[in-house]
Amino acid sequence: MILLPSKYRFVPLIFMLIAGFGAFTPLIDEPGLQQTFAVAFLFGGLALTYDLLLGFTGLLSFGHALFYAAGAYGAAFAMARWDWGIIPAGIFALFFAFLVALFTGTAALRVKGIAFAMVTLAFAEAGHVIVTLNLWGLSEGDKTLQLNFDSVPDFFLGVANTRNLYLLALITLAIIYLAVWWLTQSSVGRVWQALRENEERVSVLGLRPFSFKLIAFVLAGVMAAFVGVVAVVVTNNANPVMASTQTTISLLLMVILGGIATRWGAVIGGLIYVVLSQRLTTLDTQGALAGLPEWIGGPMSEPAFILGVIFILVVMFSPGGIAGALYRLRLKIASFK
Amino acid sequence: MEIFITLFITGVGLGALYFLVASGLSLIYGLMGVLNFAHGAFLTAGAYAAWYFTTEVRADGSLTSYAISLVLSGLVGAIFAVATEQLLIKHLYDRHIDQALVTVGLGLVAVSAYLGWFGSDPLIALPPTQLYDVVQIGDAFVGIDRFLYITVAGLVLLANFLMLRYTRIGLVIRAGVENRAMVTALGIDVRKAFTFVFFIGGFAAGLGGALATTYASGVGPTLGDAFLIYAFITVVIGGMGSIPGTAIAAVIVGTTQVLVNYYVQGLGDFVVVLLLAVVLLTRPQGLLGKVAH
Numbered sequence: 001m002i003l004l005p006s007k008y009r010f011v012p013l014i015f016m017l018i019a020g021f022g023a024f025t026p027l028i029d030e031p032g033l034q035q036t037f038a039v040a041f042l043f044g045g046l047a048l049t050y051d052l053l054l055g056f057t058g059l060l061s062f063g064h065a066l067f068y069a070a071g072a073y074g075a076a077f078a079m080a081r082w083d084w085g086i087i088p089a090g091i092f093a094l095f096f097a098f099l100v101a102l103f104t105g106t107a108a109l110r111v112k113g114i115a116f117a118m119v120t121l122a123f124a125e126a127g128h129v130i131v132t133l134n135l136w137g138l139s140e141g142d143k144t145l146q147l148n149f150d151s152v153p154d155f156f157l158g159v160a161n162t163r164n165l166y167l168l169a170l171i172t173l174a175i176i177y178l179a180v181w182w183l184t185q186s187s188v189g190r191v192w193q194a195l196r197e198n199e200e201r202v203s204v205l206g207l208r209p210f211s212f213k214l215i216a217f218v219l220a221g222v223m224a225a226f227v228g229v230v231a232v233v234v235t236n237n238a239n240p241v242m243a244s245t246q247t248t249i250s251l252l253l254m255v256i257l258g259g260i261a262t263r264w265g266a267v268i269g270g271l272i273y274v275v276l277s278q279r280l281t282t283l284d285t286q287g288a289l290a291g292l293p294e295w296i297g298g299p300m301s302e303p304a305f306i307l308g309v310i311f312i313l314v315v316m317f318s319p320g321g322i323a324g325a326l327y328r329l330r331l332k333i334a335s336f337k
Numbered sequence: 338m339e340i341f342i343t344l345f346i347t348g349v350g351l352g353a354l355y356f357l358v359a360s361g362l363s364l365i366y367g368l369m370g371v372l373n374f375a376h377g378a379f380l381t382a383g384a385y386a387a388w389y390f391t392t393e394v395r396a397d398g399s400l401t402s403y404a405i406s407l408v409l410s411g412l413v414g415a416i417f418a419v420a421t422e423q424l425l426i427k428h429l430y431d432r433h434i435d436q437a438l439v440t441v442g443l444g445l446v447a448v449s450a451y452l453g454w455f456g457s458d459p460l461i462a463l464p465p466t467q468l469y470d471v472v473q474i475g476d477a478f479v480g481i482d483r484f485l486y487i488t489v490a491g492l493v494l495l496a497n498f499l500m501l502r503y504t505r506i507g508l509v510i511r512a513g514v515e516n517r518a519m520v521t522a523l524g525i526d527v528r529k530a531f532t533f534v535f536f537i538g539g540f541a542a543g544l545g546g547a548l549a550t551t552y553a554s555g556v557g558p559t560l561g562d563a564f565l566i567y568a569f570i571t572v573v574i575g576g577m578g579s580i581p582g583t584a585i586a587a588v589i590v591g592t593t594q595v596l597v598n599y600y601v602q603g604l605g606d607f608v609v610v611l612l613l614a615v616v617l618l619t620r621p622q623g624l625l626g627k628v629a630h
Contacts, residue, residue: 060434107614107618108614110618110621111617111618111621114366114372114573114577115573115617115621117372118569118570118573118613118617119613119614119617119618121566121569122570122610122611122613122614122617123610123614125566125606125610126607126610126611126614129606129607129610130607133603133604133607135603135604135607245566249441249445252438252441253441253442253445256438295454298450298452298453298454299446299449299450299452299453299454300453301453302449302450302452302453303449304445304446304448304449305445305446305449305450305453307445308442308443308444308445308446308449309442309446311438311441311442311445312425312439312442312443312446315429315435315438315439315442316425316428316429316435316439319435
C-alpha cells in the first residue's frame with residue numbers, strides 16, 4: 001500500500017484550498033463548469049468513503065450506493081413531504097442511513113468474500129427496486145424526487161449561486177477527507193488495515209473482526225449518506241440512478257483508477273471520472289470525432305467507452321492506479337540520484 | 338388456476354434463460370475463481386447477431402433461419418468469450434480481483450460500444466410467427482416460445498452433464514473445481530480447460546441472447562446486464578461451480594419472479610434479491626455448493 005510520505009500529507013488539503021479560491025477567479029467562473037466540479041467533488045468524497053471499505057478494510061461491497069441513496073432520499077423525502085428544513089432533514093437522513101447500514105451490515109458481515117459482495121448487492125438492488133417501483137409511495141418512481149426549495153437557504157438556489165454550491169461540495173469533500181484521515185490513523189483504523197492483511201491474526205490477538213468490520217461498514221455508510229444529503233442540494237433532486245448498482249461500480253472504477261488505499265487516490269479518481277465523463281460528451285458535439293469512421297466514432301462518443309478502456313489498461317498495466325504509477329516514478333527518480 | 342399454470346410455465350421459461358447465462362458463470366467461477374461481469378456482454382453480442390441475421394441476412398421469418406440464427410449467436414458469444422479470456426484474463430492469472438475488475442471494465446466498454454453502434458432504442462426482432470402460437474394445457478393457454486427456451490436450456494444442461502461426466506476435459510474441469518492446485522501438480526495443463534470453459538459459457542450466453550431477443554421482442558444495449566444480475570443471483574443461490582444447483586436455482590428464481598410479480602404487483606424482483614440474501618445468510622455455499630476449502 002502506497003501512502004504519501006508525511007511531508008506530502010497536507011498537499012491534498014492545500015489543493016482543496018486553492019480550488020476554493022479558484023471559484024473566485026475567472027478560471028472557474030462559468031456556472032456550468034462550477035456545477036461539473038461540484039458534482040466531481042461530491043463523487044471524490046463518495047469514492048473516498050468507498051475506499052474506506054475496499055482499500056482500508058478489504059471489504060468488497062457492491063451495495064455502497066444504497067447508503068448514498070438512503071441519505072439523498074431520506075433528506076429529499078423529509079423536505080418534500082414533511083416540509084422540514086435542510087438541517088433536520090439531513091440529520092434525519094443520516095440517522096436513517098445509520099439504521100439501514102447497521103441492519104444490512106450485521107446481516108451481510110456474517111459471510112465473507114464473494115458471498116459478502118453478493119449479499120450487499122442484493123440489499124442495494126432491493127433498495128433500487130423500492131425506489132424505482134415507488135413502493136409504499138416513498139419515492140417518485142422513475143421520476144426524480146425534487147428538492148423542496150423552501151427548505152434550503154436562498155444562497156444555495158438559482159444559477160447565480162452555483163459558486164456557493166461549488167464551495168459547499170468542496171467543504172463536504174474536505175470534511176470527508178479529514179474524517180477518513182483521522183479514522184485511518186486511529187487505533188480502530190489500524191485494526192481495519194490489519195483485518196485487510198490477515199483476519200486470522202487479528203482474531204488470535206483477541207479482537208473481534210466482526211465488530212471492527214461493522215464499525216467500518218456503518219461509518220462508511222453514514223459518510224456516504226452525508227454526501228447524498230449534500231448531493232440533493234447540489235443537483236436539486238434525488239433520483240433512482242443514485243441507488244443503482246451502476247453507481248457502486250463507478251465508485252469501484254474511481255477508486256481503482258486513482259489508487260486503492262491512498263485516500264488522495266480515490267479523490268483524484270472521482271474527480272477525473274466525473275470531469276472526463278462530462279467533458280467527453282462535448283467532444284462529440286464539438287465535432288472532434290467528425291473525421292473518424294462510424295464504427296469507431298460511434299463508441300468514442302460514449303464517455304463510458306473511453307473510461308472503460310482506460311480502466312482496463314490501468315488494471316492490466318498499472319496496478320495501484322495513478323497513485324501507484326506516481327509511486328513507481330518517484331522510486332525511479334530516487335534511484336537516479 | 339389457469340393463470341397459475343400459464344405463469345408457472347412462463348417462469349420456468351424465464352428460468353431457462355437465466356440458466357443459459359448462469360451455467361457459464363458458474364463453471365467459470367468454480368474453475369477459475371473469476372466473477373465474470375462481462376458475461377452479459379456475451380449475451381448481448383449473441384442477441385445482436387441473431388437480430389442481424391433474422392432481419393438483414395435471411396429475413397424470411399422461417400423456422401430454419403431462426404434455427405441458424407440460434408447457432409450463429411451461440412458462436413458469436415463463444416468467440417467473444419474466448420477472445421476475452423485470451424486477450425485480457427489470461428494475463429492476470431492468480432490476480433483474481435484484477436480479473437473481475439477487467440471484466441467490469443469490459444462490460445462497460447461493450448455496452449457503450451453497442452450504444453454507439455446500434456443506438457439506445459431496442460431493435461425489434463421478428464421471430465417466426467409459429468413461436469407466438471399458444472398451446473392449451475388443461476384450461477390454460479401457454480405461448481410456444483416458453484417451451485423452446487425450456488427445451489434449449491434442457492439440451493444445454495444435458496450437454497454440460499455429458500461433457501462433465503464422460504469426457505476427459507470434463508474430468509479435468511470437475512477436478513479443477515474441486516482442487517485446482519492438485520490438478521496442476523499432477524501435470525495437467527488447466528489453462529486449456531479455462532479456455533474451453535469460456536467457450537462453452539460464451540456459447541450458452543450467446544444462445545441465451547438470441548432467445549432473450551425473442552422473449553423481450555427486441556434487443557437493446559443493456560439486455561445482457563438485465564439478465565446478468567439475476568444470473569448472478571441464480572449462480573449464488575445454486576452454489577458456485579454446481580451445474581445441477583444452478584439449474585434448480587434458475588427454476589426457483591424464474592418462477593418466483595414471475596409469480597410474485599403477478600400476484601403482488603411489481604414485488605417479484607424485490608423478493609428474488611431478498612431470497613438471495615436469505616439463502617446466503619443461512620447457507621453461504623448455496624443450495625448444492627461445496628463448502629469452501
